Amino acid sequence: MPAVKSVLVVGAGLAGAGTAIHLAQGGVAVDLVEIKPDAAALGSGITLQGNALRELRSLGVWEQVRAAGYAFDVTGIRAPDPAGSVVAEIPDARTGGPDLPAVMGMERPELARILVDRATEVGVKVRLGTTHTDLRQDADGVDVTFSDGSTGRYDLVVGADGVRSWTRRALGVDLETKPVGMGIWRAFGPRPASVTRTDLYYGGPSFIAGYCPTGEDSLYAYIVEPAQDRSTLSPEEQLATMKELSRPYHGPWDDIRETLTDPSRVNYTWFETHVLPAPWARGRVVLVGDAAHTCPPTIAQGGAMALEDAVVLAELLVERDAVDDALWETFTARRYGRARTVVDASNQLAQWQLDHVQGDIPSLMRSVAMLVSQPA
Numbered sequence: 259m260p261a262v263k264s265v266l267v268v269g270a271g272l273a274g275a276g277t278a279i280h281l282a283q284g285g286v287a288v289d290l291v292e293i294k295p296d297a298a299a300l301g302s303g304i305t306l307q308g309n310a311l312r313e314l315r316s317l318g319v320w321e322q323v324r325a326a327g328y329a330f331d332v333t334g335i336r337a338p339d340p341a342g343s344v345v346a347e348i349p350d351a352r353t354g355g356p357d358l359p360a361v362m363g364m365e366r367p368e369l370a371r372i373l374v375d376r377a378t379e380v381g382v383k384v385r386l387g388t389t390h391t392d393l394r395q396d397a398d399g400v401d402v403t404f405s406d407g408s409t410g411r412y413d414l415v416v417g418a419d420g421v422r423s424w425t426r427r428a429l430g431v432d433l434e435t436k437p438v439g440m441g442i443w444r445a446f447g448p449r450p451a452s453v454t455r456t457d458l459y460y461g462g463p464s465f466i467a468g469y470c471p472t473g474e475d476s477l478y479a480y481i482v483e484p485a486q487d488r489s490t491l492s493p494e495e496q497l498a499t500m501k502e503l504s505r506p507y508h509g510p511w512d513d514i515r516e517t518l519t520d521p522s523r524v525n526y527t528w529f530e531t532h533v534l535p536a537p538w539a540r541g542r543v544v545l546v547g548d549a550a551h552t553c554p555p556t557i558a559q560g561g562a563m564a565l566e567d568a569v570v571l572a573e574l575l576v577e578r579d580a581v582d583d584a585l586w587e588t589f590t591a592r593r594y595g596r597a598r599t600v601v602d603a604s605n606q607l608a609q610w611q612l613d614h615v616q617g618d619i620p621s622l623m624r625s626v627a628m629l630v631s632q633p634a
């Protein structure tokens with residue numbers, strides 16, 4: 259019999275939706291609350307590595323993801339010169355196995371929609387526009403009050419509510435999320451025919467300029483700069499700033515620049531990082547995904563780590579017959595070191611750029627690829 263019969267999952271991102279789907283498939287009654295009224299609200303794109311695709315397949319959504327996204331197996335490196343010259347073409351590791359693409363770009367709202375639909379299909383009770391306002395646990399369960407005044411009692415609560423997790427704060431966990439020193443401009447829009455994979459432009463006035471196709475008709479493009487306060491800019495000024503920063507980059511960037519016309523499709527955010535020391539659980543409340551560990555997207559592994567947390571947690575809860583220290587020790591053994599290694603590598607890549615140091619990027623990327631090629 260599973261260790262839990264009823265679970266509340268907080269947050270319908272990759273970690274939360276993934277946990278909810280797996281638990282429901284394992285026969286557990288799952289409520290999933292998401293604070294946003296629409297889980298698939300407007301958003302940018304995401305680069306999913308093979309190990310993320312492997313977990314999406316285990317959730318039963320691979321066919322929808324494959325149909326909606328844009329797969330590729332090579333990343334280009336381009337120079338910030340007038341031709342946007344290709345200086346290298348690097349085969350991406352197929353970390354999800356030989357039968358899955360190495361990388362897939364997707365529109366975030368589309369991915370969210372696919373996961374929430376799947377959760378509903380497998381019996382998860384999804385409550386949008388809802389959060390928890392009070393958590394009280396005892397030895398046998400957790401009493402929860404929700405923002406609509408309703409209450410519930412669960413065998414376990416999973417806090418998958420992202421980098422600023424309310425669940426983490428409700429547990430009294432003190433965790434400092436630090437800025438990495440970089441800020442990223444992102445815009446999403448139509449895919450010009452010249453964009454068929456991710457290309458990264460290193461050098462020039464910004465740290466990186468890049469793009470990723472997210473579907474036949476869509477892409478997201480980004481520029482990474484030293485973190486600065488951009489909050490006073492109006493949407494129109496934000497668009498103008500990103501466009502200006504993109505001017506030194508050519509090749510497909512010339513086509514992308516032409517499409518940068520809608521201020522509502524541009525956003526700016528800082529890279530941040532933290533890793534919660536193990537264990538990630540306090541009694542009958544556990545944190546997963548960005549709530550527990552977050553990294554700059556320099557190797558685009560945050561989504562995969564969130565999905566892997568979900569799979570491992572759900573597998574243990576369904577296999578074991580008690581929520582006890584032994585379960586959390588096994589969860590830590592399978593997740594902490596792997597997530598920590600990915601966060602450290604992501605931060606290292608950012609730091610090399612911040613310090614203008616020529617680090618051994620290929621060897622770092624190889625070691626992460628070897629690690630995450632092993633199923634979680």
Ligand SMILES: Cc1cc2nc3c(=O)[nH]c(=O)nc-3n(C[C@H](O)[C@H](O)[C@H](O)COP(=O)(O)OP(=O)(O)OC[C@H]3O[C@@H](n4cnc5c(N)ncnc54)[C@H](O)[C@@H]3O)c2cc1C
Pocket residue numbers: 268269270271272273274291292293294303304305306307388389390418419420421423424425442527528529546547548549552555558559560561562564
């Ligand atoms: C600029 C940037 C670019 C990135 N690019 C990539 C990339 O290309 N590839 C990649 O793999 N990763 C990338 N990441 C990282 C990736 O987005 C995260 O690691 C991943 O989304 C974590 O998933 P999650 O489910 O833990 O958290 P989230 O995706 O943050 O989901 C948390 C969910 O909880 C909800 N929520 C929050 N508070 C509450 C509450 N109180 N009650 C109920 N619900 C709540 C939120 O609305 C949200 O839906 C990027 C991150 C950043 C900052």
